[in-house]
Amino acid sequence: MSEKKPPDWPAIEAEFRAGQLSNRMLGEKHGVGESLIRKKAKQGEWTKDLTDKVRQEVRTQLVRSAVRTSNASEREIIEQAGITGAEVVRTHRRDVRRASDLVGLLMGQLTSAAGIRADLEATVEELCKDDETGQREARLMKAISLPTHAGTIRDLSTALKNLVTLERQAHNLDELSSEETYEDRLARLMGAKE
Template sequence: MGKTKKPIDWTAIERDYTKTSLPVRELARWYNCDEKAIRLRAKAGGWLRPGQETSAVPPQAPQPLDALVAPIVERLREMAPDEPVQTPDIVERARRVALRMVDELETITSRRGDLDVLIDRAFAGEENSKQRASLKKALSLSDRAMALKNLALATKTLAEAHAPAGKKAAAAEDARSAGLGSDWGDDLAGPAARPN
C-alpha cells in the first residue's frame, strides 16, 4: 500500500520564502515538495524575497510629455467649449496639482515603513498576494524615484510654458521698450524720429 501524500503548507512556504533567505532548494527539501512548484507559486503570487523590494529595477523610459498633456488640454476644452482656454490658467492649475503630488510623494516616502506594515496586515493569510505585491511595488524606491523624475519633468515643462518665448526674445523686448516715452529712448530712434 502506498503512502498518502501530506498536503503542502503553501502559507508556511510563502512566509519562509518572503521572510527568510533560505534557498528555494532548502525550502523544497524542508516542505517535501518540488523546487519548481515553489518557484511557480512564488511567481504567480508575486512573492518577493527579503531585500528584493528595494532592489533597483531599471527605470522605464518616461512617456513624452506632449502625449500626456495633449489629452488633458483637449478634455479641458471640451468641459468649457464656450470659453477659450487660457494657457496661464492651465499652467497654474497644473502647477498646483504637481505640488499636491509632490506632497503625496513626500508623505509616502516618510511613512513607508508604516504603509508596509499596513499592507502586510491587510493581506495577512491570503493566498492571492498579487495585490499586496503591486502595493509594495508602488512603495518601492524605483517607483518613487520614477514619480519624482516625472514630476520634475512636468514642473520644468510648466515653467517653460509659462515663461516668455525665450531669453533672447525677452532681452530684445526689454531693449526695444526700455526707453519708450523718454528723451533718452527717443534719441535711440531712427533719424526721422529725432527732434532737431
C-alpha cells in the first residue's frame, strides 16, 4: 500500500494567490479539503492579490495570439480584439434569432395542442387500448402535456442565456461586476439551482 504524499502547500499557495481556481477546485486538484485550504490561507494570510494581474495577462496573451505577433501595434491589437468581439456578437445575434424562432414554433405548437387537447388525449387512449400496463399511454400523455412543452421552452432559454453569458465573459466583452471567479460563475450558471 502506497503512502499518501503530503500536500504541496507552496504550490497550493501560489495557485490560491493567482486566483484562477476556487478553493474547492484547488482542493480537488491537490487532494486537500476546501476547509483546510481556507484554514491555511487564513493562518498564512494568503490573499488573491494576483487575480487582476493574471486576468490582464490572460487578456494580453489572448489578444496577442489573435494577431499572431508580439510586435503588434496597439492599433492592430485593438482592431483584432474588435473583430473577434464583433464576431462573437454576430454569432449571439444569430443564435438568439434561431432560438427565438424555435420558441415561436414551440409556442405555436402549444397553442395548437391546447386547442385540441381533448382530441389528442382521445387519440392516445385509442392507440393504447391494448396496452395492459398503461405505461405506453402514460408516456404518450406526458409527451403531449403542456408542462413538458413549457419546460422545454424554459430550459432552452435558460441554456442560451447561460451560454451567451459565458461566451461573452470568455471574450472579455462584459466587465465582471463582482469578485466572482470564472469557475464560480460557471458553477452558478450551469448547476446551482436556487
